[in-house]
Ligand SMILES: *[C@@H]1O[C@H](CO)[C@@H](O)[C@H](O)[C@H]1NC(C)=O
Ligand SMILES: *[C@@H]1O[C@H](CO)[C@@H](O)[C@H](O)[C@H]1NC(C)=O
Ligand SMILES: *[C@@H]1O[C@H](CO)[C@@H](O)[C@H](O)[C@H]1NC(C)=O
Ligand SMILES: *[C@@H]1O[C@H](CO)[C@@H](O)[C@H](O)[C@H]1NC(C)=O
Ligand SMILES: *[C@@H]1O[C@H](CO)[C@@H](O)[C@H](O)[C@H]1NC(C)=O
Ligand SMILES: *[C@@H]1O[C@H](CO)[C@@H](O)[C@H](O)[C@H]1NC(C)=O
Ligand SMILES: *[C@@H]1O[C@H](CO)[C@@H](O)[C@H](O)[C@H]1NC(C)=O
């Protein structure tokens with residue numbers, strides 16, 4: 001009975017030899033990075049707000065992905081240097097369409113990945129016979145669906161009932177008045193655990209392009225250092241992480257504290273990578289593949305395709321950790337100061 005819900009949850013999860021510290025670098029020395037993402041994760045917020053990107057000589061431009069079709073096309077055509085999106089998208093595009101996308105690390109296991117409904121619906125069984133908003137082609141990515149859910153209707157006036165949300169939208173919803181505040185009626189971890197969710201993804205050709213490889217390596221060093229800072233959970237790192245989230249998302253400290261809790265959730269958060277180093281959870285990825293296959297999501301994959309073998313990391317494979325390993329080896333020890341900057 002929960003199978004369709006489960007499928008929707010998973011399907012719509014939307015899916016370096018680093019430079020030394022360069023806090024004093026003049027702008028012309030910064031490397032530009034075009035970063036495509038569906039949401040401003042906690043790790044990104046920390047890297048951006050607490051000086052990690054500058055410390056790795058980077059000028060990162062955050063490019064909001066409006067829908068996955070557009071986002072992955074941009075990644076493949078060079079519009080983005082790197083993107084984060086659900087690994088389900090990479091699996092789909094690579095195994096069904098032979099797109100040369102490479103996953104270089106896992107960021108999270110689906111924090112706040114949930115079904116959210118309008119206030120009058122309090123239980124998943126009430127959704128029987130009603131339309132659910134899912135990702136493109138009909139609507140778009142989570143921020144648009146969240147806005148429509150809170151409004152109670154699509155831009156053309158059609159009533160809406162429920163959709164799938166991810167970090168940080170359930171936290172943001174807390175700030176809304178009860179008359180519009182969505183209910184969280186199901187969490188992914190009630191259905192499937194673990195799942196591999198947001199993944200750092202690049203075009204395969206960047207692996208062998210010295211310039212592109214160097215930019216991605218520095219970006220991954222900064223994101224790794226920021227992620228370690230998030231995971232540290234000392235009183236200071238906690239306070240500064242909450243401040244970074246509040247500032248990045250433009251929300252109150254209370255909301256940012258809830259978002260921080262989601263980002264550090266031990267089952268689903270951004271600190272759940274098996275080795276704490278952006279390794280993809282193999283079981284989490286097998287679960288993604290299993291759910292996708294249960295619903296005909298590998299229609300273009302040849303019979304007999306060996307998924308277990310296809311997800312082993314290596315050169316020319318879906319997963320290639322070589323840049324990330326170099327990035328982690330090149331982490332430079334930068335830490336935000338006492339003023340969280
Ligand atoms: C950073 O990149 C943006 C967008 O490409 C550009 O407008 C800005 O001038 C750059 N800033 C620095 C300090 O390089
Ligand atoms: C992906 O790369 C392989 C090997 O370089 C190449 O044969 C294939 O045509 C590429 N696929 C696409 C869709 O461009
Ligand atoms: C995806 O986003 C692009 C760029 O904003 C837009 O042109 C396109 O219509 C969108 N596609 C869908 C299916 O919503
Ligand atoms: C409203 O928009 C949705 C999504 O694009 C579409 O499925 C639906 O048919 C539209 N309804 C009307 C009355 O135009
Ligand atoms: C979903 O998870 C949140 C955060 O852990 C929890 O507060 C809430 O009760 C859960 N909701 C359901 C329906 O399980
Ligand atoms: C390597 O990447 C750079 C930056 O995107 C690009 O200008 C250059 O043409 C690429 N080199 C090759 C050999 O593809
Ligand atoms: C931040 O949020 C406040 C209150 O909701 C709003 O007035 C302000 O315009 C927002 N600032 C930005 C930069 O979005």
Ligand SMILES: *[C@@H]1O[C@H](CO)[C@@H](O)[C@H](O)[C@H]1NC(C)=O
Nearest residue numbers: 275277278279321324325328
């Ligand atoms: C992560 O840690 C594991 C275990 O120490 C190691 O085998 C792997 O190479 C590391 N991965 C990266 C990307 O550094």
